[in-house]
Amino acid sequence: MSLQELKEQAFKLSVNDRLALVNAIIQSLQDTLNPQPNRKTLINQMRGLLKTDQPPPTDTQIQAILEERRVEKYIQ
Numbered sequence: 467m468s469l470q471e472l473k474e475q476a477f478k479l480s481v482n483d484r485l486a487l488v489n490a491i492i493q494s495l496q497d498t499l500n501p502q503p504n505r506k507t508l509i510n511q512m513r514g515l516l517k518t519d520q521p522p523p524t525d526t527q528i529q530a531i532l533e534e535r536r537v538e539k540y541i542q
Contacts, residue, residue, distance in 0.1 A: 467475075476484060523531070 476487060479487065
């Protein structure tokens with residue numbers, strides 16, 4: 467089907483069907499122009515961001531950090 471024939475057929479559709487067609491075309495363009503990245507690759511990249519040479523904080527250190535945040539949030 468040529469583009470001209472497609473346009474002619476589109477004008478024969480109801481308003482709701484034309485809106486649905488436009489949405490489908492836009493979605494197909496978004497999927498083509500912005501493909502979804504591979505989740506596994508993204509997860510591995512995020513893990514790399516979290517790596518550090520320091521040991522993880524202890525429970526006591528975490529409690530102190532949380533207490534500092536609470537003080538900043540609720541007192542200041």
